[in-house]
Amino acid sequence: MAKLRVIFENGDPEQIIEFDPAKAPFHHDGRPGSILDILLGHKIHLEHACGGNCACTTCHIIVKQGGKTLSEATEQEEDMLDKAPGLTPTSRLGCQAVVEDPNAEITVVIPKYTINLASESEE
């Protein structure tokens, strides 16, 4: 079994999920077996405004541990991450980072802020 520890920068209680990566998909958004897919399948919310299609950065996560057990980031994911606020060397998009090791031990931080270029007010 793999283990995913989730830390929320907004102060929500930490969560720990144990799961079998071979049973992916767990939900229907993001790449099967991705952090987004795992979280949604375990009833933990992670923003994914584009539906988990690598078209926004609202599922930005920071990987604190276990990054090497995740799929490598594609050029498309890196292009998108370039536009994420609070980018770190271990930033990933939750919808794209797939857990590849059945015994992975991963810790991720969900940042408090994600990008939203347009003001949410209106004229």
Add this chain to the structure above:
Amino acid sequence: MTQTSTRPTRVAILDRIVDHTSDTRSIFLSLADNHKIRFVPGQFISIAIALADETRTRPYTIASPVGEAPFEICFNRVPGGRGAEWLFDRKVGDTVEFTGPYGTFTMDSAPAAETIFIVEGTAIAPVRPMIHRASAGAHHAMTLLYAATSPEHLLYRAEFESFAARDGTFHFEPMVTQPHDVYSRLLAEAERRWVAADSDRSRHFYLCGVGKGIIALRDLLRGAGYQRRSVHYEQW
């Protein structure tokens, strides 16, 4: 888990429906408080699709120019696409809940260089407000290479032809293709005109469409020497 977003949910009323073809529709949405939505050309809203068993969020790009109210989203039927089916079932007067706008495939002002838009089908949606925005001010030459599987699926054709007729620096190039060779035609055209024809690598590109063909276009252009940040794309 029923929550789909932590962002403020906004409510719009379906004001009008326009069918472009039997499988492609635009709906026009008014914010419930009659304000105008603020967005950057190219952005999308994330609509809450209330299915019988759960609520999903699906992105729909704003296809109307900035400042227009009601605002427009454009979509087509997709096999197994529950979001589009749900939207096709909406009637005038229905409410739609959404968050956003979101997205980073945007163009807030015309690039300081020749700009090429390469799109197919309903992926014209993000590019239409970009062209409106760019055309409103001084701009370098712009070309819209737009592929669709029938003349009827070339959306907003009259509008782009009108732009081209009055603005000598805007070139509209529609292309009708078979479904299986949309991207082979677009790739061949891009290679012929913007890779093989000259050594100018100052152009900016905006690419949008469904599937891996957009990635192939990106790789063609970046591989030919165009700057990474000059090749903008969104893969649907």
